[in-house]
Amino acid sequence: MGSGGDHRRGDLTAEPVVEAARPELERAAHQAESRRGVLVALPAWVYLVVFFAMPLVIVFVYSFATRSSTGRTRLADWNLDAYRRLFDPLVFEIFRRSLLLALATTVICLLVSYPFAYYIATRGPRLRNVLLVMVMLPFWSNFLVRTYAWKVLLGSEGPISQLSQALGGEPIRVLFTNSAVLIGLVYGFLPFMVLPLYAALERMDWSLVEAARDLYATGWTAFRKVTWPLSRPGVIAGSILVFIPALGAYVTPAILGGARTTLIGDYIVSQFLAARNQPFGSALSFGIMVVMLAGTIVYFRTGAKNV
Amino acid sequence: MNIAGVRPKSPTERLLAANAWVVYAFFYAPILVLIVFSFNANNNVGIWTEPSVRWYRDVLSNDAVLNAIKVSLIVAFVSTIVSTVLGTMAALSLERFRYRGQRAFDGLVYLPIIIPDVTMAVMLLLFFAQGFQWLDAAIGWRPSFGIGTISLSHIAFNISFVAVVVRARLGQMDPRLEEAAADLYATRWQAFRRVTLPLIAPGVAGGALLALTLSLDDVVITSFVAGPGTTTLPVYVFGLVRRGVTPLINAVSTLMLVASMLLVAISLGFQRSSRSRVTALGEEQA
Numbered sequence: 001m002g003s004g005g006d007h008r009r010g011d012l013t014a015e016p017v018v019e020a021a022r023p024e025l026e027r028a029a030h031q032a033e034s035r036r037g038v039l040v041a042l043p044a045w046v047y048l049v050v051f052f053a054m055p056l057v058i059v060f061v062y063s064f065a066t067r068s069s070t071g072r073t074r075l076a077d078w079n080l081d082a083y084r085r086l087f088d089p090l091v092f093e094i095f096r097r098s099l100l101l102a103l104a105t106t107v108i109c110l111l112v113s114y115p116f117a118y119y120i121a122t123r124g125p126r127l128r129n130v131l132l133v134m135v136m137l138p139f140w141s142n143f144l145v146r147t148y149a150w151k152v153l154l155g156s157e158g159p160i161s162q163l164s165q166a167l168g169g170e171p172i173r174v175l176f177t178n179s180a181v182l183i184g185l186v187y188g189f190l191p192f193m194v195l196p197l198y199a200a201l202e203r204m205d206w207s208l209v210e211a212a213r214d215l216y217a218t219g220w221t222a223f224r225k226v227t228w229p230l231s232r233p234g235v236i237a238g239s240i241l242v243f244i245p246a247l248g249a250y251v252t253p254a255i256l257g258g259a260r261t262t263l264i265g266d267y268i269v270s271q272f273l274a275a276r277n278q279p280f281g282s283a284l285s286f287g288i289m290v291v292m293l294a295g296t297i298v299y300f301r302t303g304a305k306n307v
Numbered sequence: 308m309n310i311a312g313v314r315p316k317s318p319t320e321r322l323l324a325a326n327a328w329v330v331y332a333f334f335y336a337p338i339l340v341l342i343v344f345s346f347n348a349n350n351n352v353g354i355w356t357e358p359s360v361r362w363y364r365d366v367l368s369n370d371a372v373l374n375a376i377k378v379s380l381i382v383a384f385v386s387t388i389v390s391t392v393l394g395t396m397a398a399l400s401l402e403r404f405r406y407r408g409q410r411a412f413d414g415l416v417y418l419p420i421i422i423p424d425v426t427m428a429v430m431l432l433l434f435f436a437q438g439f440q441w442l443d444a445a446i447g448w449r450p451s452f453g454i455g456t457i458s459l460s461h462i463a464f465n466i467s468f469v470a471v472v473v474r475a476r477l478g479q480m481d482p483r484l485e486e487a488a489a490d491l492y493a494t495r496w497q498a499f500r501r502v503t504l505p506l507i508a509p510g511v512a513g514g515a516l517l518a519l520t521l522s523l524d525d526v527v528i529t530s531f532v533a534g535p536g537t538t539t540l541p542v543y544v545f546g547l548v549r550r551g552v553t554p555l556i557n558a559v560s561t562l563m564l565v566a567s568m569l570l571v572a573i574s575l576g577f578q579r580s581s582r583s584r585v586t587a588l589g590e591e592q593a
Contacts, residue, residue: 033404033405034404034405034406034407035406036404036495037400037403037404037405037406037409038400038404038406038408040396040399040400040404041396041397041400041401041404041406041409041412043392043393043396044393044394044396044397044400044416044466044470045397045412045415047393047462047463047466048415048416048419048463048466048467049415051431051434051459051460051462051463052415052418052419052430052463053415054434055430055431055433055434056430058430058433058434058437059426059429059430059433062433112326112330115322115323115326115327116326116327116330118323119323119324119326119327120327122323131327133575134331134334135334136571137568137571138334138335138338140520140567140568140570140571141338141563141564141567141568142523142524142541142560142563142564142567143524143526144524144526144541144544144545144548145341145544145560145563145564146337146338148341148544148548148552148556148560149337149338149340149341149560150337151548151552152337152340152341152344152552152557153336153337153340155552157351157354159340187333187337190330190333190334219319244421244423245423245424247423248423248424248425248426250424250425250526250527251526251527251545254545254549255545255548255549264425265423265424265425265527268425268426268429269425269428269527272429272432272531278433281429282429282433285423285425285426285429285430286426288423288425288426289422289423289426292421292422292423293421296421
């Protein structure tokens, strides 16, 4: 970076106009600039290649390895068994359940967050900031702690259950079911939907809505034709931010789910910590990554086209 | 206020307000219940007997918890500093320079954000296990899993988040300010030190805070790369939670909540002071 000043100082003696007219000097300056860019990028580049790209390659390689009878992985006899197992009905069922839960989480988050973000975005600037901080506050606290709080709340001896019994109802038995996992996922990822939606709505030019109303559009038509299309980038960003972590969730199902609610996240973990089938676990994690990347790209493409 | 084209006190408006209150209740109820029950004397979490701080006393005399807190703080500190420096440099190189291979680097920086936690955890576990095996075969040195592997892993995912936050700030910045500095014969380094860095400082601080939070928050990746006896607080608590609900967990959780609230309060204060400094500067210039 330090050498950058030298050629600029040189401008004093050689006239700048002349320098610009000499292509080889310009090319040299260009190359120096490019070299500097690479140098600035280098530390992070090296780090990510070693501790991200290489691990990715290793998972890919492992997914073709064989599992010996003792559970060890032998880097020999390369085969496609792990990938064949992805189409096993049991795995398919787990994947379908994860996909449905992630989808349900995204839809519920969107339905709740849209009016919520709309409400915040239409307040005065002072109140808006207070309301926003109130969204961020629980979001900054530990995810594990927030999920655990629901285990306390939903337990068969928890406050909700006791309240229901005090009112003459049945004890609540939600914990360790899909519903509990869904509640936990919505709770955990709701802010990811609220914040981008708020950002999109807050940026919006509200005079366009007024113009629509002036042209005798009903409130609903104005929303459908003006507000909704303009907030689409927020909807897309929020959906991706919720869907991806929900699909790969591990902590939430591990705490709130039961034996029959295995999701793809805890299934992968069990391949490494319990079942000791690293090639299959590698294939699973590689598979889920490809699905997510493909989903994200398709979603962005179609979203960008329609905006 | 009529900015939304919604008439005040209209039925729509009332529904919106009601929805907002329900969402806020949903946000805060579980946390409040947790805090209240952490002061419960009873061994059973659900049954309230009388207020007490015995669980907090238990936490502070629990060596495993104290050790986990120590590991968490070391890892968070190291990974935040390293990833903030590397992430800021990555953001600068992507936003302010043009070079070959930039698009590939751009992708490499974004990928760790998109990749699911579990995949990242699996990747790093196999990488370290395989790498240590090779190291052992090559030079007879076999490092063990622990603070080192946890820190290296946290840096790996934090660089990207810092880079994204700082890049957003750089994008908002007027590049003409740097050009003006260069026109006044500042070197690239001087221009960075005196113009760019002060202007992106809130972005860098925001990125560092995000890195710190993510490091203190992580369970999945850490539980894969932690060593025997060396775990962070969230991983230790996760182990307890899986075994059941105890008032001890409530107390630890409440302490973690309070710590993160303090962190947010500090950062908000910091942002406000830096913002007022920037606006003051703007008024001066005007």
